[in-house]
Amino acid sequence: MQIALLGGTGDIGEGLALRWGHDTDHDIVVGSREAEKAEGKADEYNAELADRGVDAAIAGRENPEAAADADVVVLSVPAYYLADTIDAVAGNLDGSVLVSPAVGMKRDGAGMHYNPPGVGSVTQLAAKSAPDDVPVVGAFHNLAAGRLADLDADLEWDVPVVADDADAKSTVLDLAEDIDGLRALDAGGLSNAAEVESLTPLLINVAANNDGLHDLGVKFW
Amino acid sequence: MQIALLGGTGDIGEGLALRWGHDTDHDIVVGSREAEKAEGKADEYNAELADRGVDAAIAGRENPEAAADADVVVLSVPAYYLADTIDAVAGNLDGSVLVSPAVGMKRDGAGMHYNPPGVGSVTQLAAKSAPDDVPVVGAFHNLAAGRLADLDADLEWDVPVVADDADAKSTVLDLAEDIDGLRALDAGGLSNAAEVESLTPLLINVAANNDGLHDLGVKFW
Numbered sequence: 001m002q003i004a005l006l007g008g009t010g011d012i013g014e015g016l017a018l019r020w021g022h023d024t025d026h027d028i029v030v031g032s033r034e035a036e037k038a039e040g041k042a043d044e045y046n047a048e049l050a051d052r053g054v055d056a057a058i059a060g061r062e063n064p065e066a067a068a069d070a071d072v073v074v075l076s077v078p079a080y081y082l083a084d085t086i087d088a089v090a091g092n093l094d095g096s097v098l099v100s101p102a103v104g105m106k107r108d109g110a111g112m113h114y115n116p117p118g119v120g121s122v123t124q125l126a127a128k129s130a131p132d133d134v135p136v137v138g139a140f141h142n143l144a145a146g147r148l149a150d151l152d153a154d155l156e157w158d159v160p161v162v163a164d165d166a167d168a169k170s171t172v173l174d175l176a177e178d179i180d181g182l183r184a185l186d187a188g189g190l191s192n193a194a195e196v197e198s199l200t201p202l203l204i205n206v207a208a209n210n211d212g213l214h215d216l217g218v219k220f221w
Numbered sequence: 222m223q224i225a226l227l228g229g230t231g232d233i234g235e236g237l238a239l240r241w242g243h244d245t246d247h248d249i250v251v252g253s254r255e256a257e258k259a260e261g262k263a264d265e266y267n268a269e270l271a272d273r274g275v276d277a278a279i280a281g282r283e284n285p286e287a288a289a290d291a292d293v294v295v296l297s298v299p300a301y302y303l304a305d306t307i308d309a310v311a312g313n314l315d316g317s318v319l320v321s322p323a324v325g326m327k328r329d330g331a332g333m334h335y336n337p338p339g340v341g342s343v344t345q346l347a348a349k350s351a352p353d354d355v356p357v358v359g360a361f362h363n364l365a366a367g368r369l370a371d372l373d374a375d376l377e378w379d380v381p382v383v384a385d386d387a388d389a390k391s392t393v394l395d396l397a398e399d400i401d402g403l404r405a406l407d408a409g410g411l412s413n414a415a416e417v418e419s420l421t422p423l424l425i426n427v428a429a430n431n432d433g434l435h436d437l438g439v440k441f442w
Contacts, residue, residue, distance in 0.1 A: 110410040114419070156442070160427060186430035187423060189331040195426065198335070198419035202408060205416065206381060206441050209407035219440045220427050221377070 003175070004070035006031040006063045006077060006085055009041040012101055012140060013076030015148025017042075019179045021049050021056035022151055026178070028058045031066030033088075038062065052151065068092040072099060072175060074140070079104040079122045086129040093134045097168040100126035101140035103200040111208060112201035116194055123162060123193035135165035137172040138193045139184075142200055144207075144215035155181030157217030160196045164189045185220065224396070225291035227252040227284045227298060227306055230262040233322055233361060234297030236369025238263075240400045242270050242277035243372055247399070249279045252287030254309075259283065273372065289313040293320060293396060295361070300325040300343045307350040314355045318389040321347035322361035324421040332429060333422035337415055344383060344414035356386035358393040359414045360405075363421055365428075365436035376402030378438030381417045385410045406441065 003020060005013040008030035020026050030045070032038035042060030049056040059066075067073045067089040077085045079102040086098070100123045106115040117125045123138030130136050139161045147153045159176040161184055163169035169186065176184035187196050203216045224241060226234045229251035241247050251266070253259035263281030270277045280287075288294045288310040298306045300323040307319070321344045327336040338346045344359030351357050360382045368374045380397040382405055384390035390407065397405035408417050424437045 108412075110412045112416075113412065114416055158427075160423065185427050185434075188426045188430055191329075191331045191334065192423075192426050195333075195335055195419050195423035198416050199423065202381065202413075202416035202420065203441060205409045205413050206379075206406050209409055213406075213441065216441045219442065220424060220434065220437045221440065 001072065002027040002029065002070045004029045004031050004066040004073045006066060006073060006075055006089065008032070008076055009037055011076065011145045012143060012148065014045070015143065015145050016074060016076065016140065017045050017058055018048065018149055018151055021045060021058050022052065022054055023180050024178045028056065029066045029070060030058060030060045031063040033063060035060070035062040038066070064089050064092050067096065070096055072097045072171065074099040074101065075126060076101060078102060082122060082126055083129040086126065090131055093131060096134060097171055098126060098130050098134050098136045099140070099172055100136060100138050103141050103197040105201050111205040114198040114201050116197065120191070121193035121197050123197065124190050127190055135163065135168035136190065137161060137163040137168050138190065138196060139172050139176060141197050142203060142218055144203070144217055147215040155217065156219065157182055158220050159184045160187035161185065162187050162190055162193045162196055222293065223248040223250065223291045225250045225252050225287040225294045227287060227294060227296055227310065229253070229297055230258055232297065232366045233364060233369065235266070236364065236366050237295060237297065237361065238266050238279060239269065239370055239372055242266060242279050243273065243275055244401050245399045249277065250287045250291060251279060251281045252284040254284060256281070256283040259287070285310045285313050288317065291317055293318045293392065295320040295322065296347060297322060299323060303343060303347055304350045307347065311352055314352060317355060318392055319347060319351050319355050319357045320361070320393055321357060321359050324362050324418045326422050332426040335419040335422050337418065341412070342414035342418050344418065345411050348411055356384065356389035357411065358382060358384040358389050359411065359417060360393050360397060362418050363424060363439055365424070365438055368436040376438065377440060378403055379441050380405045381408035382406065383408050383411055383414045383417055
């Protein structure tokens with residue numbers, strides 16, 4: 001399967017690229033607004049994986065080219081850039097599944113707060129911004145980027161996945177399970193996305209307020 | 222320490238009464254709108270604990286009498302009855318810490334959704350409804366009542382706790398840790414309560430949508 005990580009040069013995109021590159025045979029393409037930046041980051045990821053004996057051959061391309069041949073397109077960009085990023089690749093999404101991991105948050109003196117857009121959640125904003133025939137799946141909202149990108153770190157995290165399209169949801173559940181240590185869970189439809197996204201500021205607040213806890217994910221049991 | 226569980230005749234109240242009765246020496250008082258119902262439930266809990274060799278001496282009283290001598294008063298009532306319950310005991314809360322575990326939710330065809338009151342969260346509604354000098358702490362929102370009340374079940378759950386009053390928060394963090402298998406975590410101030418409460422519909426949705434999962438709690442790591 002070919003996976004494009006738009007905005008894959010930073011944060012959650014780096015972690016997903018390294019994990020899929022390390023744990024699977026999927027073709028990974030890092031996308032960016034600048035081709036040169038995407039290529040540079042892809043080289044970095046390939047070098048890190050080569051050190052571990054993995055020939056991942058991750059490619060780097062401008063976002064629209066990264067999306068063009070992908071089966072799954074992950075919007076690993078900040079919520080603020082989500083709609084613009086979808087607009088930039090909209091013509092190249094035919095037949096793809098679009099994945100939204102972004103969370104809208106605001107910080108004040110009391111910590112992090114969930115700050116959803118008017119449609120209810122960032123995942124629903126992605127669905128609203130996407131072409132009508134492109135299914136949108138919410139996933140990977142609650143992964144701490146630092147630990148995800150550290151291939152020496154064990155994960156043992158759950159990944160709640162939401163979507164209205166059953167086939168697209170199934171594809172992304174499988175892709176999440178392909179990463180060692182992740183358990184993918186069906187958390188409902190797109191209208192259930194706000195509860196998944198809300199978990200991210202909670203994880204950040206718990207890490208900030210309790211000694212010895214950092215880079216937190218979640219396990220349901 | 223004396224703990225009153227208002228609405229302690231059902232749901233989360235039963236579980237907390239049994240767990241504190243079993244695992245600690247705290248004095249537990251079950252409160253209800255009807256003294257007879259409270260006494261009947263207290264008798265049930267005492268009988269179950271006696272079967273396990275524990276003499277807990279849980280008492281049952283009408284809500285205002287249950288609150289009167291308590292150091293900690295837990296509002297284990299549905300969100301809908303929260304303000305009325307606080308009003309009924311307001312004159313008896315002097316020197317007490319008020320604990321709010323309720324979550325506002327609504328269900329539709331897609332599952333459970335977080336449905337907070339206008340002030341942002343049920344915990345903040347409790348704070349608004351309480352007398353000014355009574356500190357309010359949000360805790361125990363995410364405990365599955367069925368497993369909590371089953372003394373044969375291991376928990377290993379986290380309990381995010383939110384409050385603006387540091388002493389009251391500390392008291393409730395300790396009370397949560399007194400229950401075997403619960404780890405209490407500081408999740409911030411009252412303005413961070415919505416993210417804690419939102420986790421409950423997510424847990425319900427995950428349990429509903431995934432085979433083999435039920436009565437879920439959460440562990441951060």
